[in-house]
Amino acid sequence: MRPSARTLTLSAVSVIAVLILSAILWVIFAGSVDHLQTTFNPKSDNAIKIHDLYKLVWILAGIVMAAVLAITLAFSLIFRERPGGKAASHIHGNPKLEVMWTLIPVIIGVLIVIPSIKVIAETTGDAPDGAIEIVATGHQWWFEFEYPDEGLVTANELHIPVGRTVNIELRSVDVIHSFWVPQLAGKVDMVPGHNNKLWFTPDTPGEYYGQCAEFCGTSHANMRFRVVVDTEADYAKWVMAQTADAQPAVSNLAQAGEGIATTLCAACHAIRGTGAVGIIGPDLTHVGSRKLIASGIIDNDTEGLTEWLTNPPEVKPGSKMPNLNLNSEQIEQIVAYLQGLQ
Amino acid sequence: MATAAGTLPMEYKEASIWTWLTTVDHKKIGVLYGISGFIFLLIGGLEALTIRTQLAVPNGTVIDADRFNQFFTMHALTMIFMAVMPMGASFFNYFIPLMIGARDVAFPRLNALSYWVFLSGALLLTSSFAFGGAPGGGWFGYAPLTSSEYHVSSGMDFYTVGLAILGTSSLMASLNFAVTIINMRAPGMTMMRLPVFMWMTIVVNFLLILSLPVITVALIELYFDRNFGTTFFSPSVGGDPILWQHLFWIFGHPEVYVLILPSMGIVSEVLPVFSRKPLFGYSAVVFAGVAIAVLGFAVWSHHMFTTGLDTVPQMVFSASTMAIGVPTGIKIFNWLSTMYGGQIRFTVAMYFSVAFIALFTIGGISGVMHASPPVDAQQQDTYFIVAHLHYVLFGGAIMGIFSGIYYWFPKMTGRFLDEGVGKVNFWLLFIGTNLTFFPMHFLGLSGMPRRIYTYDSGFGWDTWNLIATIGSYTLALGFLVFIFNFFKSMRQEPTAGNNPWGGSTLEWATTSPPPEHDFDVIPEVRDRDPLWYDRDHNIAPPEVPEHLHIHLPPPSYFPLVLAMGLSLVGVGALAHLAIVGLGVAVVVYAIWGWALEPTD
Numbered sequence: 027m028r029p030s031a032r033t034l035t036l037s038a039v040s041v042i043a044v045l046i047l048s049a050i051l052w053v054i055f056a057g058s059v060d061h062l063q064t065t066f067n068p069k070s071d072n073a074i075k076i077h078d079l080y081k082l083v084w085i086l087a088g089i090v091m092a093a094v095l096a097i098t099l100a101f102s103l104i105f106r107e108r109p110g111g112k113a114a115s116h117i118h119g120n121p122k123l124e125v126m127w128t129l130i131p132v133i134i135g136v137l138i139v140i141p142s143i144k145v146i147a148e149t150t151g152d153a154p155d156g157a158i159e160i161v162a163t164g165h166q167w168w169f170e171f172e173y174p175d176e177g178l179v180t181a182n183e184l185h186i187p188v189g190r191t192v193n194i195e196l197r198s199v200d201v202i203h204s205f206w207v208p209q210l211a212g213k214v215d216m217v218p219g220h221n222n223k224l225w226f227t228p229d230t231p232g233e234y235y236g237q238c239a240e241f242c243g244t245s246h247a248n249m250r251f252r253v254v255v256d257t258e259a260d261y262a263k264w265v266m267a268q269t270a271d272a273q274p275a276v277s278n279l280a281q282a283g284e285g286i287a288t289t290l291c292a293a294c295h296a297i298r299g300t301g302a303v304g305i306i307g308p309d310l311t312h313v314g315s316r317k318l319i320a321s322g323i324i325d326n327d328t329e330g331l332t333e334w335l336t337n338p339p340e341v342k343p344g345s346k347m348p349n350l351n352l353n354s355e356q357i358e359q360i361v362a363y364l365q366g367l368q
Numbered sequence: 369m370a371t372a373a374g375t376l377p378m379e380y381k382e383a384s385i386w387t388w389l390t391t392v393d394h395k396k397i398g399v400l401y402g403i404s405g406f407i408f409l410l411i412g413g414l415e416a417l418t419i420r421t422q423l424a425v426p427n428g429t430v431i432d433a434d435r436f437n438q439f440f441t442m443h444a445l446t447m448i449f450m451a452v453m454p455m456g457a458s459f460f461n462y463f464i465p466l467m468i469g470a471r472d473v474a475f476p477r478l479n480a481l482s483y484w485v486f487l488s489g490a491l492l493l494t495s496s497f498a499f500g501g502a503p504g505g506g507w508f509g510y511a512p513l514t515s516s517e518y519h520v521s522s523g524m525d526f527y528t529v530g531l532a533i534l535g536t537s538s539l540m541a542s543l544n545f546a547v548t549i550i551n552m553r554a555p556g557m558t559m560m561r562l563p564v565f566m567w568m569t570i571v572v573n574f575l576l577i578l579s580l581p582v583i584t585v586a587l588i589e590l591y592f593d594r595n596f597g598t599t600f601f602s603p604s605v606g607g608d609p610i611l612w613q614h615l616f617w618i619f620g621h622p623e624v625y626v627l628i629l630p631s632m633g634i635v636s637e638v639l640p641v642f643s644r645k646p647l648f649g650y651s652a653v654v655f656a657g658v659a660i661a662v663l664g665f666a667v668w669s670h671h672m673f674t675t676g677l678d679t680v681p682q683m684v685f686s687a688s689t690m691a692i693g694v695p696t697g698i699k700i701f702n703w704l705s706t707m708y709g710g711q712i713r714f715t716v717a718m719y720f721s722v723a724f725i726a727l728f729t730i731g732g733i734s735g736v737m738h739a740s741p742p743v744d745a746q747q748q749d750t751y752f753i754v755a756h757l758h759y760v761l762f763g764g765a766i767m768g769i770f771s772g773i774y775y776w777f778p779k780m781t782g783r784f785l786d787e788g789v790g791k792v793n794f795w796l797l798f799i800g801t802n803l804t805f806f807p808m809h810f811l812g813l814s815g816m817p818r819r820i821y822t823y824d825s826g827f828g829w830d831t832w833n834l835i836a837t838i839g840s841y842t843l844a845l846g847f848l849v850f851i852f853n854f855f856k857s858m859r860q861e862p863t864a865g866n867n868p869w870g871g872s873t874l875e876w877a878t879t880s881p882p883p884e885h886d887f888d889v890i891p892e893v894r895d896r897d898p899l900w901y902d903r904d905h906n907i908a909p910p911e912v913p914e915h916l917h918i919h920l921p922p923p924s925y926f927p928l929v930l931a932m933g934l935s936l937v938g939v940g941a942l943a944h945l946a947i948v949g950l951g952v953a954v955v956v957y958a959i960w961g962w963a964l965e966p967t968d
Contacts, residue, residue, distance in 0.1 A: 054810055061828035063815025065746040076742040083743050087733045094700060094729045101707040102722055105643070106714060114644040115709040123705075124652050124698070131697035134736070135690035142740040143683045149742065150679050166518075196676075201513040202609060204674060204749060208815045212745020215675045217610060218512065219603035222676035235827075239674075239749040239817045241506050243513055244433045247820030323824070343433040 033104050040100035048092045055084075062235040065208045069234065069255070070226040072149040073210055079145050086134055149212075153193035153225035158186065160194045164203030164216035164238065167245040167342060168308060168321035178268045179296075181308030183316045184253045185268075186228060187261035193225040201243060207236035207253050215240055228255040244344030250322035267368070271299025272311045275363050283363025286356055294347070297367070307347060314367040320345075331361045390923035392476035393884060397483050398462030399780070404487060405454035411494070412446035413847060415439045417840055420804075424837035426825040436821035437504035438497070438523065444507035445527070448627065449534045450490040452761065455769050456630035457486075457538075460545050460569050462780065466875035467563050469554025469893065471886050474547040476921045477962065482541035484931030489537060492938050493530030496523050499942075503527035506819065508616055509590070511601030511609040516594045522942065528591040529938045535580045535587075536934070542573035542580075554874065556893035560654075563873045564647060567654045568633030571661045575622040575629075578665070583619035586612060591941070610675060617668035625664045627761055628728075629657060631768020632699060635721045638775050639703055641871045642718040643710030646897055649702040656695035656702075663692045673741040674748050682741045689739035696732050700725060715869070716790030720771035723798050727763025731756055734809070749819075752812025758805040770797065770850075775869070782862030782880040789853040796846030803839025807832035872897035877909065885918040921967055930958035 029037075059066045068077040162184070163170040172179045186192045196205050198216040205224060206213035214224045238249035256264060275284040284300070291310070292302035298311040313319070316326050320342050324330040335357045338347040352360070391397060419439050422430040431439065461479065465472055473479050496502040503523035505514040514524045549562070549570050562570075590612070592598040599607040640647045647653060669677060669685040677685075703725050712718065734756040738744040747753060770793075777785045814828045823829055867876035876899055878887050889910040895901035902909070936951030 055813065058810060058814045058828060061814040063827055065813050065815060076746060079740065079742050080746065083737050083740060087737055091730060091733050094704075095726055097704055098707075098722060098726050098729075101704060102712065102714075105707055105710045105712045107644075107711040111711055114711040116645055117648065117705075117709065118646050119649040119652065120705075124649050124702075127701045128694060128698055130701075131694045135687075135693055138736070138740050139687050139690050142686055142742060145742040146679055146682050146686075150682070201518055202510055202675075206815075206817075208746060212742060213674050213748060214745070217603075217675060219608060220610065220676055235815070237815070237817055241437075241510070241513070241749075241819040243518060244437065246437075246817075247433070247822045 036103040037100045040096050044092050044096040063208050067209055069230045070210045070228045072226040075145050075149055076212055079141050083138055154191055157191040157193035157225055160192055162194050162196055162205055164198040166200050166243055167249040169251045176265050176269055179309040182251045182322050185256055185264050187258050188228055188231045188255050191225055191227040196222040196224060202240050203238045203242050204240035206239040207234050209234045210253060213239045231255045231257055245342050248323050248342045252322060268312050272297045272367055275366055279359055280362040280366050283359035286360055287363055312367055314365045328361055332357055335360060389928055390925045392480050392921050392924055394461050394465050394473050394479060397479050398458045400483050401454045401461055402458035405451050405458055408446050408450035412443055412451050415443040417844055420837040420840040423833050426830055427822055433821045434504060438502040440819055441504050441506050442502045452627050452765050454486060457541055459772055463875055464545055464548055465886055467566055467873050468549060468557060469874045469891050470552040473544055474552060475544050477924050477927050478540055478544050480927035481930055482537045484928050485537035485934055488931050488935035489530050489533030493526055496526035511612040515602060525942050528587045529941045532584055532587045533938050535584050538576050539580050542576040546570055546573040554890050554893050561893055561896045564636035564653055565633035568629045568657050571657050572626050572629045575626050575661050579619040579622040582615055586615035613672050617671045621668045622664045625660055627765045631765045634768045634772040635724050638717050638721040638771050639706045641869050642713045642715060643707050645710050648705035652698055653702050656698040659695040660692060673744045686739055686741050693736045700729055716787055716794055717771050717775035719794045720767050724767040727759055727767060731759030731763055747812060749817055750812035751808040751816045754818055755805050755808035763801050778864035778868045779875055779880045782864050783857050783860050784864055785857045786853050793846055793849045793853055796842055796849055800839050800842035800846050803842055804836050807836045872900040874898060885920055888912040888916060924965055926958050926962040930955060933958055
C-alpha cells in the first residue's frame with residue numbers, strides 16, 4: 027500500500043523538525059570547545075584517544091536520538107485519531123521485525139564496546155618507561171604536588187614539560203577526591219588507601235584548568251587547580267627555582283612578616299630553609315611564584331592574599347586554616363613576605 | 369466479622385480518621401501512599417528549587433556550603449525513597465488486586481504495616497533538618513566522608529536509621545505484592561496474560577527483595593562505624609571505602625530500575641488503550657523487563673569506573689552495561705510500534721506516555737554513552753550525569769507516574785481530571801523538564817562538576833545555569849497547576865463510569881471508585897486483553913447474585929502500633945539506647961496482639 031500524501035507530509039515535517047533541533051544542539055555542543063574546562067578540546071595523547079572515541083559515541087547517540095524523536099513525532103501526527111479514519115489495526119506483534127530491531131542496539135553496543143576496550147587497554151595500566159614521576163595528594167580542600175625525583179613540593183599548580191609523559195600517583199590523606207583536568211586526561215579518583223595512577227603526555231604548552239570531581243565535603247566546590255604545560259626550557263628553569271630554599275626576606279616589612287610566618291604559620295606550613303616544617307597546609311617555600319592561592323579560587327596578589335589572611339573560612343568554607351585574627355599591619359607584613367617567596 | 373454488601377462505593381471523604389488509621393483495604397492504603405508520596409515530591413521539589421536558585425548565577429549566596437550539601441543529599445533521598453518509590457507503591461497497592469481480579473492483597477495487615485513503617489521512616493529522616501542538620505554526604509554516602517571524623521553532625525545517623533526503616537517497609541511490601549500476583553490471579557489469568565504493569569510490578573518487587581538486604585548490611589556497618597568504633601570503611605585502620613561503593617551500588621543500580629520499571633509498566637498500559645490496539649510484542653516487552661532486572665545486578669561497577677578499577681573489570685562492566693541497552697531498545701521499539709497504525713486519542717495520559725518515550729530515550733542514550741569507561745572518565749560526576757539521571761527519573765519515572773495519575777484517576781475517584789487544565793499541566797512539565805535538564809548536558813561537557821555549591825564566572829557555565837533555573841520554576845508552576853486540577857476535579861460530579869477510556873484490563877470491569885470488595889463477582893479471564901475479548905465476542909459480564917456475602921479482613925490498629933514501636937527503636941538508635949528497649953517492648957506487644965487478633 028502506498029503511503030498517502032498526508033502521511034508523507036507529516037513524516038517530512040517530523041524529520042525536518044528533528045533535524046533543525048539536532049542542528050541547534052550540535053552548534054551549542056561545538057561552541058563549548060573554548061570553555062576553560064571543556065571536554066571537547068584534548069591536549070594530550072590519552073585525552074585525544076578518549077576524544078576520538080567520544081566523537082564516535084556522540085555521532086551514534088545523535089543518530090539514535092534524532093531517529094527515535096522523529097519516529098515518535100511522526101507517529102503522533104500520522105496516527106492521531108480523526109473522524110472517518112480507519113479503525114486501529116489489530117496487530118499483536120511481528121517476530122521477524124522484533125528480531126531485526128533487537129539487532130540494532132546490539133550493533134550499536136558492539137560498535138562502542140570494541141573501540142572502548144582498545145582505548146582502555148591503551149590508556150590505563152602502567153605508564154611507559156621514562157615518565158616523570160609525580161605524587162598528587164588530595165586534601166580537604168586543596169591539591170598537593172610532590173616531585174620525588176626532583177625533591178620539590180608545591181600546591182594547586184602542577185608544572186609539567188610538553189612532550190614528556192607524566193606518571194601521576196594519586197593519593198588522599200582524608201576522603202575521596204578526584205583528579206580531573208578535562209583537556210589532559212579523564213578523571214581518576216584519589217582514594218585513601220588506594221594509590222591510583224594516571225599518565226598522559228601533553229602536546230601543547232599552556233595553562234589547563236582542573237577541579238576536584240568527587241564530592242569531598244563542605245568546600246568541594248572550592249577545590250580547583252591548574253596544570254601548566256611548559257616548554258622543556260621553562261620547565262627546567264621552574265624546577266631549578268622550586269628546588270631552591272626559600273629566599274630570605276629583604277625589606278623591613280617582609281622581615282617582620284617572616285617573623286610571623288616562621289612562628290605562627292609554622293605549625294601547619296613548611297617553608298624550606300626556615301624553621302617552618304608544618305605538614306597540614308600547603309608548602310609555602312615558593313608560594314610567591316604561584317598564580318593563585320586557596321586551591322585556585324583567588325588570585326595570588328596583594329588583594330587576594332589580604333582577603334585570604336583576613337578570614338580564610340569566609341573565602342573557603344570549612345577551611346582548616348582558621349581566622350587567626352591578624353591585624354591589618356600583620357597581614358601587610360605577611361603578604362610582603364609571601365610575595366617575596368618566588 | 370466484616371462483610372460488605374455490594375452496595376454503594378465507599379467515598380473516601382466520608383471515612384473517619386480512625387478508619388484511615390486502622391484500614392487494611394489495599395485501595396485506602398494505596399491512596400495513603402499516593403498522597404504521602406506526592407507531599408514528599410513537593411518537599412523534594414522545594415529542595416531542588418533552593419539548589420537551582422543558589423546556582424542561578426555565579427557565586428550565589430542563597431544558602432551556605434553545608435546547607436547546600438544537605439539539600440542535594442536530601443533532595444535525592446526524598447525523591448527516590450519518599451516520593452517516587454511510594455508513588456509506585458501507591459499504584460501497586462491500588463491496582464494489583466484490581467488488575468489481577470482479586471479482592472485484596474495476600475497480607476492486608478502487613479500491607480498497612482508497610483505504609484506506616486514507610487511514613488515513620490520518612491518522617492524520621494526528614495526531621496534530621498531540625499536536629500543538628502540533615503545528612504550532607506550525598507545520597508550515595510561515600511566513605512570515609514560519612515565517618516564520624518568527617519561528618520560530625522548526626523545527619524548521617526539519621527541517614528542510616530531512616531533508610532534502614534524505609535528499606536524494611538519496602539521489603540515487606542515487596543514480598544506481599546509478589547505473593548499476591550503469583551497466587552491470587554483470577555481464574556484464567558495465566559502469567560502470560562498478566563497486564564504488563566503487573567509484570568513490571570513483579571520484577572520491581574524481586575529487585576527490591578534481592579537488593580535491599582545488601583544496602584541494609586552496608587547501613588548497619590556504617591552505623592556501627594559511626595557509633596561503636598568499628599572500621600569497616602575506615603582506610604586509616606585497614607577498612608576500605610571502596611567496599612562501601614560496591615555494597616551501595618549492588619543495591620543502587622537495581623534501585624534505578626525500581627524507579628523506572630513501574631513507569632514503563634504504566635506506559636505499556638496507557639499506549640495500547642489510547643492507540644486502540646493491543647500492545648505490540650507483549651512477550652518481548654515482558655521478557656525485556658525481566659532481562660533489564662537480571663542484567664541490572666551485573667552492572668553496578670559502572671558507577672565506579674573512575675575509582676581505579678582495573679583494566680579487565682572496566683571492560684567487563686562496560687560490556688554488561690551496554691547489554692542493558694538491548695532490552696531497553698526493544699521496549700522503545702515496541703511502544704512505538706504500538707502507536708503505529710493506531711487511532712490515537714490524545715488525552716493528557718497519552719501526552720505523558722508519549723513524552724515518556726521521547727524523554728526516556730534521551731536519558732537512555734546518554735546512559736549508553738557513559739557505559740564506555742573512557743567516555744565516562746570525562747562525564748562521571750559532572751552535570752552531564754545530572755542531566756542523564758533526570759531524563760531517566762523525571763522525563764521517565766515522573767512522566768510515567770503522571771500518565772498513570774491521569775489514566776487511573778477516574779477509576780480511583782469516579783471523576784475525570786480536567787483535560788484542559790491537564791494539558792497546561794503537561795506542557796509546563798514537558799517544557800520545564802527540557803529547559804531544566806537539557807542545558808545540564810552542555811554544563812557537563814564544559815566541565816562543571818556535580819555537587820558544587822558555587823562556581824565562578826568565566827567557565828562558560830553562566831547562561832545554561834540560569835536557563836536551568838528558569839526551567840525548574842517552570843516545573844514548579846506545572847506542579848501547582850496539577851494541584852489546582854486535582855481540587856477542581858474533585859469538586860465535579862462523578863461522571864466517569866466503569867470504563868471511560870475503553871480499557872482492556874480488569875480494573876475497568878468494576879465500578880469507579882471500586883467497592884470495598886473490588887468485584888461483586890470475580891471475573892473470568894479468557895484473553896490477554898480480557899475486556900476487549902469479551903466485547904468482541906459478545907460475552908456479557910457475570911451476573912451479580914442478589915445477596916453478596918463477601919468476607920473481608922476487619923480493620924486493625926496493630927500495624928500502626930507495630931510501626932510506632934519500630935520508629936521508637938529508630939529514635940532510640942539516634943537518641944538513647946533505653947528508648948530502643950521501649951520500642952522493642954511496643955513491637956513485641958503489637959506482634960502478640962496481631963497474632964491473636966481474630967480475623968473473621
